[in-house]
Amino acid sequence: MIAETEQLGTYLESFTEFQKRAAGRDLPWLRKLRESAFARFCEVGFPTTHDEDWRFTNVSAITKTSFELSRDAKVTKQEVEQFGVAGLGCQVVFVNGHFSRELSSIGQLPAGVSVSSLAEEISASSSSVGSHLGRYLDIHRDAFSALNTAFAEDGGYVHVRRGVVLTEPVYLLFISTAGDKPLMSHPRNLIVIENEAQATIVEDYVSIGETVAFSNTATELIAGENAVVSHYMVEREHRQAFNISTLRIQQGRSANVSSHSVLLGGGLVRNNVHPVLAGEGGECLINGLFIGNGRQHLDNYMLVEHASPHCASRQFYNGILDDHAHGVFHGRIIVHKDAQKTDAKQTNRNLLLSDDSRIDTKPQLEIYADDVKCTHGATIGQMEENALFYLRSRGIDEISARKLLLLAFANECLDRMAAGVGRDHVEKLIHAHLLQIANSVKPLSTVARSEDLGRNLEEVG
Amino acid sequence: MSLLEIKNLHVKVGNHEILKGIDLTVNAGEVHSIMGPNGSGKSTLAQVLARREAYDVTAGEIIYNGKDLLEMKAEDAACEGVFLAFQYPVEIPGIGNAYFMRSALNAIRKYHGQDEMDAMDFLPLFREKLKLLEMDEKLLNRSVNEGFSGGEKKRNEILQMALLEPKLAVLDETDSGLDIDALRIVAKGVNTLRGPERAMIVVTHYQRLLNYIVPDFVHVLVNGRIVRSGGPELALELEETGYAVPA
Numbered sequence: 001m002i003a004e005t006e007q008l009g010t011y012l013e014s015f016t017e018f019q020k021r022a023a024g025r026d027l028p029w030l031r032k033l034r035e036s037a038f039a040r041f042c043e044v045g046f047p048t049t050h051d052e053d054w055r056f057t058n059v060s061a062i063t064k065t066s067f068e069l070s071r072d073a074k075v076t077k078q079e080v081e082q083f084g085v086a087g088l089g090c091q092v093v094f095v096n097g098h099f100s101r102e103l104s105s106i107g108q109l110p111a112g113v114s115v116s117s118l119a120e121e122i123s124a125s126s127s128s129v130g131s132h133l134g135r136y137l138d139i140h141r142d143a144f145s146a147l148n149t150a151f152a153e154d155g156g157y158v159h160v161r162r163g164v165v166l167t168e169p170v171y172l173l174f175i176s177t178a179g180d181k182p183l184m185s186h187p188r189n190l191i192v193i194e195n196e197a198q199a200t201i202v203e204d205y206v207s208i209g210e211t212v213a214f215s216n217t218a219t220e221l222i223a224g225e226n227a228v229v230s231h232y233m234v235e236r237e238h239r240q241a242f243n244i245s246t247l248r249i250q251q252g253r254s255a256n257v258s259s260h261s262v263l264l265g266g267g268l269v270r271n272n273v274h275p276v277l278a279g280e281g282g283e284c285l286i287n288g289l290f291i292g293n294g295r296q297h298l299d300n301y302m303l304v305e306h307a308s309p310h311c312a313s314r315q316f317y318n319g320i321l322d323d324h325a326h327g328v329f330h331g332r333i334i335v336h337k338d339a340q341k342t343d344a345k346q347t348n349r350n351l352l353l354s355d356d357s358r359i360d361t362k363p364q365l366e367i368y369a370d371d372v373k374c375t376h377g378a379t380i381g382q383m384e385e386n387a388l389f390y391l392r393s394r395g396i397d398e399i400s401a402r403k404l405l406l407l408a409f410a411n412e413c414l415d416r417m418a419a420g421v422g423r424d425h426v427e428k429l430i431h432a433h434l435l436q437i438a439n440s441v442k443p444l445s446t447v448a449r450s451e452d453l454g455r456n457l458e459e460v461g
Numbered sequence: 462m463s464l465l466e467i468k469n470l471h472v473k474v475g476n477h478e479i480l481k482g483i484d485l486t487v488n489a490g491e492v493h494s495i496m497g498p499n500g501s502g503k504s505t506l507a508q509v510l511a512r513r514e515a516y517d518v519t520a521g522e523i524i525y526n527g528k529d530l531l532e533m534k535a536e537d538a539a540c541e542g543v544f545l546a547f548q549y550p551v552e553i554p555g556i557g558n559a560y561f562m563r564s565a566l567n568a569i570r571k572y573h574g575q576d577e578m579d580a581m582d583f584l585p586l587f588r589e590k591l592k593l594l595e596m597d598e599k600l601l602n603r604s605v606n607e608g609f610s611g612g613e614k615k616r617n618e619i620l621q622m623a624l625l626e627p628k629l630a631v632l633d634e635t636d637s638g639l640d641i642d643a644l645r646i647v648a649k650g651v652n653t654l655r656g657p658e659r660a661m662i663v664v665t666h667y668q669r670l671l672n673y674i675v676p677d678f679v680h681v682l683v684n685g686r687i688v689r690s691g692g693p694e695l696a697l698e699l700e701e702t703g704y705a706v707p708a
Contacts, residue, residue: 390551393511394565394621395539395572404564408555408604 007066008042014069015150022153024122029130037139037149046143053142056328056360057270057299062242067184067214069151070096073177075208077103083173083206085425090115091171097185097215098154112161112197115170118190119154128159128192136220136276137248144244144270148218151186155217158201162194162224169200169230169422174217176237178209187217191231195224195252200232202422205245205266207237217245223255225279230258232422236265236429239294246272253279253308260417261288262426263298264433274303277311277339288317289413291433292325292357293440299328302346306339306372315346318413320406321357322437331376332364339369346376351409353383353441383441403438410434462527464489464660465629470521472502472509479505481685482521487629490657494671494696495664497682498704503664504548506682507633510662511545512538526628539565540572542628546618546635553605558617559587561605562624569625590623594650612643619650630654631662636670648673668700 015038024030046063047054075095080103084091092115093103099117106115121129139146156172174187193199205215215237223229235243243266249257261271275284290298304313319327329348350359363376383405391401410430417423465487472480479502487493497503509516510523512535523530530538553561559580567577578586591598594616606614615635622630632651636644651674655661663674671679671693679695680687683704689695 384551386551387553389513389535390547390553391561391565392535393513393539393545393547394561394625395536395568396564397536397568398534400564400568401536404556404561405553408553411555 007063008045010066011041011147018069018151018153023119024153027122027125030122030133033134034150034152037146037152040139041143041146041150044143044146053301053330056326056330057268057297059268061268062214065182065212065214067182068179070176070179070183070185072096072098073179075100075103075175075177079208080173080175083175083204085171085202085421088171088421089168091173092117092156093173093175094155094187095175096177096183097174097187110164110166112164113166114157114159116157117154118152118157118188121157121190122153129157129190132192132220132222133190136222136250137218137246141274144216145218145246148186148188148216148246152188152218155187156189156191156201156203158191158199160193160197160199163196165197166199169202169420171202172204174203174205174215176205176207176213176215176241178211178213182212182214184214184216187215189217189219191219191221191229193221193223193227193229196226197224198228200230200420200422202232202234202425204234205237205243207241210238210240212240212242213237214242215245217243219245219247221247221249221257223249223251223257225252225254227252227255229255230418230422231260232426233259233261233271234426234429235263235269235271238265239267239296241266242268244270244272246274249273249275249284251275251277251279251282251284254281255279256283258285258287258416258418260413260422260426261290261300262430263288263290263292263300264429266296266298268297270299270301272301272303274305275313276305276307277313278307280308280310282308282311284311284313285416286313286315286317287413287416289319289410289430290317290327291320291410291430291437292327293322293437294325295323296325298325300330302329302331304333304344306333306335306342306344309338309340309342311339312343313345316413316416317348318409319348319350319359320353320409320437321350321359322353322441324354324356326357327359329359329361329378330364331362333366333374333376335367335369335372335374337368340371342369342372342374344372344374348378349409349412350378350380351383351406352380353437399438402441403435406434406438407431463487464526466524468522468524470509470523471519472505473517473519474505474515478519479685480509483685483687485680485687487660487662489628489660491678492655492661492663492674492676493678493680494676495662495680495682496666496668496696496699496704499666501682501704502685503682504633507545507548507631507662507664510538510543510629510631511535512543536568539625540569544622544625544627544630546615546622546630546632548633548637550606550614550618552607552609554607556605557602558605559583559601562587562621565621566624587624590620593623593653594620595646596620611638612640615639615647616643616650619647623650623654626654628658629660629662631664633664634666635663636665636667644670644673668696671696
């Protein structure tokens with residue numbers, strides 16, 4: 001407890017200094033937003049495993065570390081090239097949460113599309129920032145959202161105006177660099193897709209150099225009426241990294257939003273996805289794949305809120321866990337009183353490749369309407385020894401056979417992504433990562449255990 | 462030299478001895494049928510030939526094509542030309558049938574130092590074999606065996622055999638659960654592949670299959686031992702008398 005109080009002191013120091021120099025420090029509304037968020041953070045403190053929403057994820061490694069707010073760091077164009085998406089026009093690069101003009105290439109955008117950094121928009125007193133920033137992400141949900149809002153200054157800003165169809169994805173690359181001391185950054189993204197507009201956004205989190213780093217990111221994504229939006233989040237930082245990210249989606253009438261999360265890297269990762277279907281007839285796909293090995297901890301917390309009638313939501317998360325990796329899937333669905341004819345579905349499938357890997361999967365349905373359809377199901381299994389032998393009996397070597405089976409499992413998630421640059425990008429990353437896993441997988445201690453351990457939980461409520 | 466020579470083969474699964482000294486010689490060009498009651502060890506023999514590791518060979522040897530088969534891993538045996546048509550073909554969701562078979566064919570081609578086949582070259586070959594087994598083209602892109610009927614699964618096995626052109630094909634109860642039409646199609650596929658270079662071991666519970674695939678030799682496996690061997694007429698005799706061990 002004493003340690004925590006000390007850490008709060010460090011955050012207070014950072015915050016006091018931040019308020020003196022941050023973009024938008026002279027804007028009263030923003031000052032107030034940051035101050036109330038910081039006050040909220042001090043009030044609740046970091047969550048512990050006694051909090052129901054954090055039961056399976058211990059963040060004491062974050063709590064106990066003293067992080068400094070990261071400033072500029074030198075990153076060369078060559079260093080960035082290894083990460084980017086070749087041939088893509090619009091790539092926006094952030095180093096430790098700060099926009100880098102020289103590393104970014106925003107290119108020619110169609111009329112009605114703005115892509116820039118949040119800090120620039122704040123400095124320019126953009127009206128869209130004023131009307132959206134902080135309006136959807138609830139600082140009362142958890143300490144991390146509050147902390148992010150307290151330090152909200154820079155990140156991706158994407159605005160697609162009414163009826164504009166953006167065919168190429170907007171690619172946002174977040175690089176965390178090594179420092180002498182543990183660094184933290186709080187990237188804040190604001191994505192506004194107006195009525196009848198379409199866009200694809202990719203957020204990609206990477207790191208250069210292996211020192212302890214803490215990325216606490218938040219994205220507010222507003223999809224107007226009839227808008228169609230695909231959002232990708234890729235976590236591939238190194239194993240010393242803590243990554244807490246929150247995607248808050250606000251959907252208007254008949255909006256169609258797909259969220260694809262791909263967790264490959266990071267040591268301790270918490271991926272929050274929180275869509276609110278606020279208008280009638282909205283559709284939401286929450287698709288994810290998490291692949292962990294070593295001692296990775298990958299937590300996925302889904303909160304799907306049905307606030308209007310006739311909306312459909314689909315959650316599909318697949319996990320592959322090896323070594324001592326620990327995965328969590330918490331799928332919460334809230335159907336509000338007026339959200340009649342809600343159709344909500346949730347599926348979590350997991351593949352455990354080692355004796356010491358672990359998954360905690362937890363559905364949570366809160367239904368306050370009386371005419372709804374909600375289903376959820378979870379499976380936990382191992383790589384099927386029969387399938388492996390079948391492939392090998394046809395001449396396919398063991399590693400290739402394992403890779404094929406892992407790919408087949410991962411493909412369930414890939415198949416839900418629309419064809420395009422975003423999908424190609426994550427597909428390449430997933431394939432490379434799975435080959436690495438297939439190479440390192442040790443045969444399980446006993447054969448034919450899949451039947452014994454295989455569990456299949458399906459319920460209709 | 463024989464293609465396959467099994468000498469005094471003893472096999473255990475767990476603590477249970479299933480095969481208790483099998484001797485069998487198979488020459489190229491021959492079709493051998495192994496018949497026997499349930500639990501006699503027929504499938505165990507088939508799985509051991511395909512190199513399933515869960516089976517513990519406690520004594521004996523298997524010389525295949527001049528090499529020690531028991532030293533080979535499953536994939537190596539397959540590349541050397543051993544093929545097992547599974548009694549229960551495995552469903553593999555997420556992997557396309559055509560992709561799976563091309564991967565298998567290419568693994569074998571690579572093993573022999575041949576160029577891999579791309580999808581364009583593979584497709585006509587695949588279609589030709591589909592036709593041989595009177596299979597629907599829609600099975601091209603379906604996941605391996607997923608949602609296939611029993612008959613489709615068995616035909617899919619013979620389809621793989623036709624594509625991979627093994628030297629030694631082991632058919633494990635390929636006839637079980639097939640209606641007479643499917644049986645005829647499967648038998649046609651198998652008979653097309655009969656040739657002087659290729660040997661087959663047809664494991665079956667019923668004599669019926671042997672009306673369509675006429676074997677050169679019939680062996681009766683009871684309780685882990687081959688108790689009788691003879692020509693095709695033995696199968697007919699068994700149909701009458703059953704699998705009783707002669708005194």
